[in-house]
Amino acid sequence: MDSLSELLNHTSINAEVFFSGNLCGVQAFGGAEGGHLHILQSGLITVITDEGHKVVLDKPSVIFIPSASQHRVISSESLNAKLVCAAIKFDTVSENRFIDALPKFIYFTIEQDESAGVTAQWLFAEASANNSGRQIMLDRLVDIFLLQILRHVMAQGLLANGMIAALSHPQLAAVIKAINGQPEKSWSLEVLAQTAAMSRSKFAAFFRETVGQTPNDYITDVRIAKAQNLLKLDRPVNLVANEVGYEHGSALARVFKKKLGLSPKEWLHRLKIK
Numbered sequence: 001m002d003s004l005s006e007l008l009n010h011t012s013i014n015a016e017v018f019f020s021g022n023l024c025g026v027q028a029f030g031g032a033e034g035g036h037l038h039i040l041q042s043g044l045i046t047v048i049t050d051e052g053h054k055v056v057l058d059k060p061s062v063i064f065i066p067s068a069s070q071h072r073v074i075s076s077e078s079l080n081a082k083l084v085c086a087a088i089k090f091d092t093v094s095e096n097r098f099i100d101a102l103p104k105f106i107y108f109t110i111e112q113d114e115s116a117g118v119t120a121q122w123l124f125a126e127a128s129a130n131n132s133g134r135q136i137m138l139d140r141l142v143d144i145f146l147l148q149i150l151r152h153v154m155a156q157g158l159l160a161n162g163m164i165a166a167l168s169h170p171q172l173a174a175v176i177k178a179i180n181g182q183p184e185k186s187w188s189l190e191v192l193a194q195t196a197a198m199s200r201s202k203f204a205a206f207f208r209e210t211v212g213q214t215p216n217d218y219i220t221d222v223r224i225a226k227a228q229n230l231l232k233l234d235r236p237v238n239l240v241a242n243e244v245g246y247e248h249g250s251a252l253a254r255v256f257k258k259k260l261g262l263s264p265k266e267w268l269h270r271l272k273i274k
Helices: 003-008 095-101 114-128 134-155 162-167 170-181 189-195 200-211 215-231 237-243 249-260 264-273
Strands: 012-023 025-029 035-042 045-049 054-057 061-065 071-075 081-091 106-109
Touching: 003 134, 012 114, 012 134, 035 045, 035 114, 035 134, 054 061, 054 106, 061 134, 071 081, 081 114, 081 134, 106 134, 114 134, 162 170, 162 200, 170 189, 170 200, 170 215, 189 200, 200 215, 215 237, 215 249, 215 264, 237 249, 237 264, 249 264
Parallel strands: none
Antiparallel strands: 012 081, 025 071, 035 061, 035 081, 045 054, 045 071, 061 106
16 A cells, blocks of 8 residues: 555545635635635635735636645635635544644646646536536535645655655664554554564654554554444444444443544544534
């Protein structure tokens, strides 16, 4: 499995298009959960963030702000700015760490990435039509578009994530893939160190320095991510617990509560009412 697939294996990207059409005036975004994606089809816009970023775009372009950073998109009626805007949410146990790995402000012209340009044209065509299933189609296209943005970011060497560094290191990559493949296994530090062909102390220090967390914390995150996917399938909590390495549902519930502040049932209920 390649590095990006490994990174996203336990992450769901949820995109919701909330605006498509001509933009006029000053529109403020951010301040709530999640990030924003703006795709400029035509015209001219100025984007300003509260963190000091400012860019003027007059060609079909991508503007991706992964965090909930407040920002403004400005255009006058005479500049004929036409956009598609989407709210983005990364559903992952390590969401903050994932977002921190991305640049705070990403933008590039669509002509710089041929595959993203093809998806953008499809997205623009769907946004301007009124076909059945339009909203679902737009949201799914943005999901694909985001993956292409992440590819672009990785190709430019802008993804400063410890996981990417770990997957680029042959010894740590073997450990990451072993844990991801069998998160339910009772992993000990000794076994993990042997997999990495390192001493216990060297492995523990190197893993934490590279990945940004201890091996045990990483195993817990992988287990919870797998548990979330199983819970979405309405699997009983006790069975889910067994499949991710916990003897009882109560043990999974304790870890869930510690990591997410919610029990598995509370988390699933909140997910379903969103």
